[in-house]
Amino acid sequence: MFEDAAALREEAEKRLRALAGEHARLRDDQWAAIEALVVDRRRVLVVQRTGWGKSAVYFVATGLLRDLGEGPTVIVSPLLALMRNQIAAAERAGIRAVTINSANPEAWGEIYDRVADGLVDVLLVSPERLNNPDFRDNVLPELAESAGLVVVDEAHCISDWGHDFRPDYRRLATLFEELPPGIPVLATTATANARVTRDVAEQMGEGTMVLRGPLERESLRLGVVKLPTAEQRLAWLAQTLNELPGSGIVYTLTVAAAHEIASYLRDQGHEVAAYSGQTEPAERLAAEEALLDNKIKALIATSALGMGFDKPDLGFVIHVGAPQSPVAYYQQVGRAGRGVERAEVILLPGTEDRDIWAYFTSLAFPPEPVVRATLAALTENGGVMSTPALESRVDLSRSRLEMMLKVLDVDGAVRRVKGGWEATGEPWDYDAERYARIAGERKSEQDAMIGYLTTTDCREEYLRKRLDDDAAKPCGRCDNCTGEHRSPQIAAQAVESARERLVRPGVEVDARRQWPTGLSDLSGRIKPELGAEPGRALGRLTDIGWGNRLRELFQGGDGPMPDEMFKAVIQVLSSWDWRERPVGVVNVPSGSRPELVRGFATRLAQVGRLTYLGELGYRAGSPGKQFNSAKRVQAIRSTLAMPKDVGTAIADCGGPVLLVDDRIDTGWTMTLGAALVRHAGAPAVLPLALATTS
Structure with missing residues (x-):
C-alpha cells in the first residue's frame, strides 16, 4: 500500500496531525519506533519523559498496520484513568478503541464479538485480565494469533521495581515468548533507570530496540520548603495555593491525609476535591473532569491519581510528604507543565514520612514460612x-x-x-x-529521596541522575539553581487555625456487621443482639494531626496518657451523639500497654461519673498479632474471656457500656469484646479507642 519509506512517513505525519494538531511533527525517535514496528515488525522499548508523545507512536503505528490489513492492537494498560484518556485520544485520530476492565463486565461479550468481526482497532485490557481464567484460556490465545501489534504501557511494572504494584505485569514475559513470529511489540514508560530498562528489554526478547531519551522537563520549577510541623505545612499550603498558576495536584502519602487536607482547604475557601483509591469510581471520574475543566483549583490526591492522567495545562504539583523514591517523585511531578511554559513543583517533607515508608515496606513479599x-x-x-x-x-x-x-x-x-x-x-x-535485593534497592531509593531534600545542587539534575539520564545537567530553573527559595514564613494566625483543625478530635469507627468468610461456625451477619454501635477514636494513626502524637505515644511504651490527649478524648465524648448515655466503662485487656489502657478507662469513669465495671480477661495469654480477619477472629475467640465478676457488674449496671482500648486495627477485638459485653446483659456497647489505623 505504501510505495516506499517516504510515503509511509508522510502517512504517519498525517495521522499524527489528526491526533495532536496541525502543527505536530514526528520526532526522530517517534519515527524510528514506528518504522521498526510497521516495516521491520520488531520489538521496541521506548523510554521517554512524560509528555514526549509515546501514545502517538502506538496510535500512529496502529493506523498504519490496520491500513496494511493487520489485526487490532492490544494495549495492556494499568489504570482506568489511563484507559479513558487513551480511548479519547484514539477517537481524535479516527481509531476505534474499546476497553475490557473491572468496570464494564456486562459489555465484555459484545466487545469480544466486535473484535472478532474486525470492528475494533484497539483493545485495551488491564494486566489482571491476562490471568482471568476465561480470558486467559479462551480469548487471549486468539487475540495473540490475530493481533497486529501488542503494546505494554507503563512497562517499568514488568521489572522487579514494580512487582509489588502489579505482579500480573510479570506475566507479560510469558506472553512475549508465546506470540507468533512477526507480531511487533511496543513497550513504553517514562519511569525507568538503566537497570529497569535493561531488565524490561531482556524480558521482551533478544534484539529489542531501545529508544531512550533525555528526561529534561523545561517547564518545571522544582523546589523544597521545609516546615517543622504539620500545622505549618497545612497553613503554608492554604496561604500559597491561590498564588500558584492554573490548577494542579496536591499529593499526599495516605488516604486519611488527602481527606483531612481537602476538608481544611475547603473550609479556607479553596475549591478542591479529595481523590484516592477508596473514592467511588463515578466520584473519581467527576473529580478528574472537574480538574480537567479547571472547575477546581486542585485535586488532593494519593498516588491513585498518577500514570495516564493527562492535563497539558496542569500548572503545579505539590507533595505534602515525600514519596519513597526519586523515580516515583519524578513520575508524579511529570503530570505538570506538559503544555505550559512554567509549572511549579514543590515538596513539603514531613517528619512522619519515614514512618509511612516503613509501613509500606512492611507490605512486601511475605517470608518463606508463610x-x-x-x-x-x-x-x-x-x-x-x-x-x-x-x-x-x-x-x-x-x-x-x-x-x-x-x-x-x-x-x-x-x-x-x-x-x-x-x-x-x-x-x-x-x-x-531476589526479595532481599528488591528490599535493598528500595532502601537505597529512600536514602536517595532524603538526599534530594538536602542537596544544595540542581534538583532536576539530581533526580535525572537517579534515573541514569546521561544527559542530566543543571536546569537553571530550580530553587537551588536560581537561589530563589520560597519563603517558609506563615502568618501566626494561619498556623493557629491549622493547628486547631488538626487537633480537632474525633473519628467515627464503623462497627463490624459481617463475620469473615472462611470460618466453619461463624458466617453471615453478626446477630444484632451481639453487635456494637458505631464507635469513636481520637484520631487515625495516618492523620497528619493526631496521627503524629498518637504514634509518639505508642512508640514510647506503657504509661499514663498525657493530659492534653485525655482532654481531647473528653471532647470526643461530649460531641458524640449517642442514642443513650453510657452508664459504665469496661476495658479490653492489653498485653503491651496495660497501664495506659486501664488508666484510660478508670479515668474516664471518674471524670464522666460512670461506673468502672472492670476489665475483660484472657484465658491463656494474649492472642498475639494476626494479619487477616479469619485468623484474627480465631485467635481472639480462643483467648478473650469475660471474668465472672465483670459479667455480674455489667448485668447489674442496666445501661449502655463504653468499651475502651488503646487502638483499633482490624476491629475484631472490639467486635468480639462487644459480643461478650452484650451477652453479659449490656443493652448497647459503644467502642472507644485512642487510635484507629483506617
Missing part, C-alpha cells in the same frame, strides 16, 4: 480453594494474600482457575536473594 503454608494448604486440599478459604489457613491480609498468589501464579507454583486457586505441583524455590 508462602510454604499457603502452598501446603492448597496441596492438602487437593483441589480449588477460594481466597476466603485460604484466609482461614494463612495469616495474611486479603490484599497481601492475593498479591502473593499472583506472584506464585507467575512463577508456576499455583494456577488461578474458576472459583479460586489450585497448586500445580511444580517445584518452587523461595528466591530470598
